[in-house]
Amino acid sequence: MSRPKVLVTRSDLPQKCLDMLKEKCDIEVYPESHPIPREELLRKIVGKDGIFCLITEKIDKEVLDAAGPKLKVISTLSVGYDHLSLDEIKRRKILVGNTPGVLTDATAELTVALLLATTRRFFECHAEILNSGWAKCAWSPLWMLGHGLTGKTLGIFGLGRIGSGVARRLQGFGLKRIIYAGHKPRETAKELNAEFVTFDTLLQESDFICVTCALNDETREIFDERAFSKMKSSAIIVNTSRGGVIKQEALIQALKTDQIRGAGLDVMTPEPLPCDHILTTLPNCTLLPHIGSAETQTREDMATLCSANLLAGLEGKPMPAQLC
Numbered sequence: 001m002s003r004p005k006v007l008v009t010r011s012d013l014p015q016k017c018l019d020m021l022k023e024k025c026d027i028e029v030y031p032e033s034h035p036i037p038r039e040e041l042l043r044k045i046v047g048k049d050g051i052f053c054l055i056t057e058k059i060d061k062e063v064l065d066a067a068g069p070k071l072k073v074i075s076t077l078s079v080g081y082d083h084l085s086l087d088e089i090k091r092r093k094i095l096v097g098n099t100p101g102v103l104t105d106a107t108a109e110l111t112v113a114l115l116l117a118t119t120r121r122f123f124e125c126h127a128e129i130l131n132s133g134w135a136k137c138a139w140s141p142l143w144m145l146g147h148g149l150t151g152k153t154l155g156i157f158g159l160g161r162i163g164s165g166v167a168r169r170l171q172g173f174g175l176k177r178i179i180y181a182g183h184k185p186r187e188t189a190k191e192l193n194a195e196f197v198t199f200d201t202l203l204q205e206s207d208f209i210c211v212t213c214a215l216n217d218e219t220r221e222i223f224d225e226r227a228f229s230k231m232k233s234s235a236i237i238v239n240t241s242r243g244g245v246i247k248q249e250a251l252i253q254a255l256k257t258d259q260i261r262g263a264g265l266d267v268m269t270p271e272p273l274p275c276d277h278i279l280t281t282l283p284n285c286t287l288l289p290h291i292g293s294a295e296t297q298t299r300e301d302m303a304t305l306c307s308a309n310l311l312a313g314l315e316g317k318p319m320p321a322q323l324c
Contacts, residue, residue, distance in 0.1 A: 004049035004314045005070075009036045009057050013077075017303035021052070024311055042066045050310050054078065060085040064092060073313035077306045079103060080242055081323060082215045089324070096323040097309025101161065102301040103293035108165025110266060110292045111210055111240045115170075118236055118264035118286040119208065120146035147207075147234070147261070150174035155206025157222075158213025158241065159186045159194060166210050167192045179205060182213065203230040208238065215242035223247060228254040236262045240292045243269040248279075255282050266292050 006025045008018070012033035021027045028044060030036040035056035036044070045051060045066050050073040053059060059074060064085075074089065075097040089096060117123060125144050128134045137143040152175060156163045159180040167178050171192070178194040180186070181202040189196060199222070202209065209231070213219050223237065224247040231237070237260065239246055248269050254260045262284040271290055279285050293299060309319045 005047060006050045006052060006310065006314075007044050007048045008052040009041065010034075010054060014300045014303045016300065017052075017307040020304065020307040020311065025050070025314070045071070049073065050075065050314050052077070052306055052310055053083075055080060055083050058083050058085075059089070061088050064088060064094070073097070073310055075306045075310035075313070077302055080215060082242060082244070086324060095313040095319065097306070097313060097319045097321055098323045099302040099305045099309075100321055102305055103298050104161040104165050106295040106298040107162045107212075107240055107292035108169055109295075110288075111162065111166045111212065111238060112169050114240065114264040114266055114286065114288060115149075115208060115210060115236070115238045118238060118262050119149065123286050124283055147236070149208070151176045152207035153177045153179060153205055155202040155209040156180040156194070157199075157202060157209060157211045157245075158182050158219075159189060159192075160212065160214075162240070163210065163212035164188045164192060166212060167194055183218075199227075200230060203227055204232075206235060207232065208236050211237065211239040211241050211245055213241050213245060215244050219245050221245070221247040223251070225250040225253070228259055231260050233259065233261065235260045236264070238264040239268075240266045243267040243271065252278055252282070255284050258284075262286070264288075266290055 004025045006021055006027045008027055008029040010033065011029050011031050030040065041057060041063060045063055046068060047070055048067060049070050053074065053076050055078045064071065071094055073095045076084065077099060079098055079100045081098055084096065121144055128144065150173065154170060154175050156167060159182055178192060179197045179202055180189065180194050181197055181199045185196040222245060228250055251263060255263060264286040266288040267290055268279065273279065279287060293302060305320060309321055312319045
């Protein structure tokens with residue numbers, strides 16, 4: 001019996017996940033540590049039974065047509081799936097696995113770190129050491145002032161695994177209140193003492209907003225000009241979900257005009273962000289290069305789960321984490 005053929009779209013992966021696939025499949029690994037070019041993806045996917053991909057690969061009708069009828073399983077090294085044309089994939093009865101759960105702690109930790117870095121202006125302060133600003137400040141009592149969390153209202157947009165993890169980690173910071181908005185009230189909110197509110201209430205009453213929702217048609221660019229106009233002028237927004245949840249042009253205008261105090265972004269549009277992008281010039285915008293899950297054990301767990309999903313799907317068994 002012939003072994004299934006699998007395309008792996010990157011080479012810079014934990015060896016364990018590749019060994020899992022090699023044991024049962026004939027794998028073709030794109031031999032570079034950067035996203036596979038579109039034309040290479042279209043060429044290499046032909047005749048494959050499965051694909052191990054990342055968020056950098058858009059799996060749409062063109063790719064599925066190129067793959068042909070043999071393609072049975074798509075396994076993505078991510079929780080998010082906005083890079084997958086799910087309607088088309090479902091129509092073809094192709095199985096899809098993703099990697100939820102295993103990156104919750106790492107991303108929640110990163111969200112808290114980014115919130116603190118933004119509120120207390122860590123990156124701006126670091127720059128002041130390098131540009132001699134510290135030497136010139138003469139210990140001014142008003143120099144590099146930030147804002148603490150004690151007595152403030154935290155708003156979370158999307159109280160799923162990661163949002164709940166953020167709220168749990170911030171319990172010890174003396175917050176006055178935790179509120180959240182989303183599709184519906186969540187059972188986990190009770191243990192977190194978090195209050196379900198409307199989106200408008202979240203905007204109007206939050207001192208800090210952490211965005212941890214999924215990107216879909218309902219959430220795409222939900223933080224737009226209207227949303228920023230309703231936020232406090234002292235508010236700070238932190239996004240570790242997907243860049244598309246925020247209308248970036250509206251955010252830039254809000255930051256430039258001090259409509260809001262600041263933003264911390266681990267995700268943006270496009271990615272990678274050009275080094276000369278206007279966001280890189282705004283002192284009240286803290287930027288990270290989409291590293292929410294970039295923790296050693298987390299990435300190994302994600303990769304092995306991705307391989308386990310792929311193998312289970314190819315063998316006709318239930319996937320450990322099946323999206324559809």
